[in-house]
Amino acid sequence: MLxxxxxxxxxxxxxxxxxxxxxxxxxxxxxxxxxxxxxxNGKCFILKLPSNSSTGYQWEDDPSTDPEFLLIExxxxxxxKPIVPGSGGYEIWKFRAIKKGKTYVYMxxxxxxxxxxTVKQFKIEVEIK
Numbered sequence: 001m002l003x004x005x006x007x008x009x010x011x012x013x014x015x016x017x018x019x020x021x022x023x024x025x026x027x028x029x030x031x032x033x034x035x036x037x038x039x040x041n042g043k044c045f046i047l048k049l050p051s052n053s054s055t056g057y058q059w060e061d062d063p064s065t066d067p068e069f070l071l072i073e074x075x076x077x078x079x080x081k082p083i084v085p086g087s088g089g090y091e092i093w094k095f096r097a098i099k100k101g102k103t104y105v106y107m108x109x110x111x112x113x114x115x116x117x118t119v120k121q122f123k124i125e126v127e128i129k
Contacts, residue, residue, distance in 0.1 A: 032122045032124075036126075047095070048090055051089055076091065077090075106123045
């Protein structure tokens with residue numbers, strides 16, 4: 001009976017690892033300070049960007065980011081704790097590499113309703129192998 005439980009436990013561990021191994025690439029977390037990101041085709045990377053939604057500013061990917069190479073899977077704001085009026089937070093942008101080659105991520109920090117409100121912008125080279 002004990003051996004059956006051990007085998008069942010081992011099978012369960014293998015099953016969990018196999019099904020959640022897609023989460024492993026999320027350990028590649030970068031900020032806007034990085035110049036280059038290297039990623040394997042089909043894998044993901046994350047940009048963690050400082051933000052403050054109370055100001056109306058938010059990060060946007062510039063249309064120059066090539067959707068032929070990168071797919072945006074998530075863009076979400078997280079407030080710092082404790083949550084108080086005017087406090088900041090950060091945005092998580094999750095990208096998946098979908099084609100081998102070199103491309104760029106272009107981001108800007110602006111108020112979406114005002115085309116002249118950009119206060120920060122950057123680009124990061126992405127090499128997809």
